[in-house]
Amino acid sequence: MTKPTIHLRSLSATLLVLLFAGHPVLADDTEVLIGAGGSAWAKPNVLFIMDTSGSMSTVDDAAVDDRSRLAIVQNVFSGLMNNTNYQGMNVALMRFDSGGHGGFFATPMQELNSTTSDSNTATSNAFTAGGNTPLSETLYEAARFYGGLSVDFGDSSNPSTNHADVFTGGNYDSPITSECQANYVILLTDGQPTSDNEANNSIRTDFLGGTSCNGNCLDEVADYLHTSDQSTGAGGVTGTQTVETYTIGFTTNLALLQDTATKGGGQYVMADERQAPQELIGNLLQTAAMSDFTRSVELAWLDLSPFFLAAAFMLTVLGPVLVRFFFGNV
Ligand SMILES: [Ca+2]
Ligand SMILES: [Ca+2]
Ligand SMILES: [Ca+2]
Numbered sequence: 471m472t473k474p475t476i477h478l479r480s481l482s483a484t485l486l487v488l489l490f491a492g493h494p495v496l497a498d499d500t501e502v503l504i505g506a507g508g509s510a511w512a513k514p515n516v517l518f519i520m521d522t523s524g525s526m527s528t529v530d531d532a533a534v535d536d537r538s539r540l541a542i543v544q545n546v547f548s549g550l551m552n553n554t555n556y557q558g559m560n561v562a563l564m565r566f567d568s569g570g571h572g573g574f575f576a577t578p579m580q581e582l583n584s585t586t587s588d589s590n591t592a593t594s595n596a597f598t599a600g601g602n603t604p605l606s607e608t609l610y611e612a613a614r615f616y617g618g619l620s621v622d623f624g625d626s627s628n629p630s631t632n633h634a635d636v637f638t639g640g641n642y643d644s645p646i647t648s649e650c651q652a653n654y655v656i657l658l659t660d661g662q663p664t665s666d667n668e669a670n671n672s673i674r675t676d677f678l679g680g681t682s683c684n685g686n687c688l689d690e691v692a693d694y695l696h697t698s699d700q701s702t703g704a705g706g707v708t709g710t711q712t713v714e715t716y717t718i719g720f721t722t723n724l725a726l727l728q729d730t731a732t733k734g735g736g737q738y739v740m741a742d743e744r745q746a747p748q749e750l751i752g753n754l755l756q757t758a759a760m761s762d763f764t765r766s767v768e769l770a771w772l773d774l775s776p777f778f779l780a781a782a783f784m785l786t787v788l789g790p791v792l793v794r795f796f797f798g799n800v
Contacts, residue, residue: 512648515579517615518547519564519608520597521659521720527599528660539660539720540599547594551587558582560645562636563590566608568601570665572623573608575615578635579645602665605657605726606687609715610669612655613677613691616700616713618644622672646701646711653700653713655692655734659727660720663688686726692734 526540535542547563550556562579576593580586611623620640624632636642646653663686673687674680677694684690695713699706715734717727731738 512651513558513560513581514652514654515560515562515616515645516654516656517562517564517579517612519573519612519655519657519659520547520566520594521603521657521661522565522568522597522599522601523603523659523661523664524600525603525661538599540597543658543720544594544597548591551582551590551594556582557584557587561586561590562645563594564608564612565597566601566604567623567627569628570602570604571607571668572604572611572627574611574624574627574630575632575636576630578633580635603659603661603663604666604668605659605663606666606673606683606691607669609655609657609688609691609695609730610673610677613695613700613713615642616644616646616653616695618642618646618701618703618705619676622669644701644705646707649707649709649711651707651711653711654736655695655713655715656718657715657727657730658718658720662724663726688726689729689733692730692736696733696735 520543522540526543527538529536529538537545551561559582560579561577561582562575563577564573565576566573576597577586577590582590607623614620614622615636619642621632621637621642624637625640666686666688670683670687673691673694674682677698678690692715695715697712699710700713701707701711712735714736715730716736717731717734717738719727719738719740727740728738
């Protein structure tokens with residue numbers, strides 16, 4: 471497969487423009503990345519998992535932002551859905567089960583366009599915070615989806631069950647349809663896992679070849695997604711198709727989320743505007759610089775898109791803080 475050539479230095483410049491502009495609006499370079507009109511490349515699958523646990527109703531610092539964590543995430547998600555630069559990729563949205571038993575698909579994996587951007591936003595905005603934080607159980611369900619395996623939690627979940635377009639009979643319809651397709655999970659969460667061991671036995675037998683997890687299974691599932699072919703069997707796509715997991719943590723710097731992103735082939739970013747905006751900005755710039763200088767010859771545009779998604783999240787959440795950081799207290 472021929473990969474499109476990208477001049478990454480211009481991408482870093484784009485990121486700087488974004489930072490100084492204070493808006494997550496992507497410039498023309500990104501249009502190239504997303505492949506506007508570029509049907510020659512398989513659409514990437516981007517699965518968002520949104521934490522809907524009770525703690526997401528928390529307002530962390532009303533003096534900074536009087537919205538709840540969930541309201542902030544919903545606003546960020548809406549901003550992404552309505553950014554036309556992202557149209558053309560496939561997007562799905564999962565959320566936690568309100569009773570602490572795994573998670574389910576609130577929307578199917580579908581191409582982002584003017585219609586689905588509205589429906590995705592409406593679905594997300596209807597979420598309310600409540601219940602536990604079954605992180606590994608939900609990523610496990612996401613892995614079953616990518617792998618086209620049987621539905622586990624998603625057909626008995628609350629406050630609703632899986633969207634009808636993600637499964638046929640009792641099995642998930644894997645969104646992986648092309649050898650060159652890139653597949654992602656972006657996990658947005660604010661807390662430690664709770665009520666999160668119901669999938670451990672299935673993870674051990676179905677994903678880990680009989681080996682038990684070390685502590686919580688979230689990182690092991692991410693590792694499995696990143697290192698094992700997720701499109702196998704009679705309907706499988708030739709070659710090895712894997713899934714990269716990105717984690718975005720709110721308010722708590724969790725080693726588990728770092729481990730998960732590392733093993734998942736993605737990145738971990740922490741969005742705590744009260745603690746370390748400089749560090750966050752530094753990490754973003756460092757990532758861009760590393761991409762620029764160490765991978766500067768050629769790179770599939772798909773390799774970069776999750777970073778920009780994460781950056782867009784961060785920039786939206788931290789917009790006011792970024793302005794203060796660069797221009798002083800105003
Ligand atoms: Ca549970
Ligand atoms: Ca573990
Ligand atoms: Ca395969």
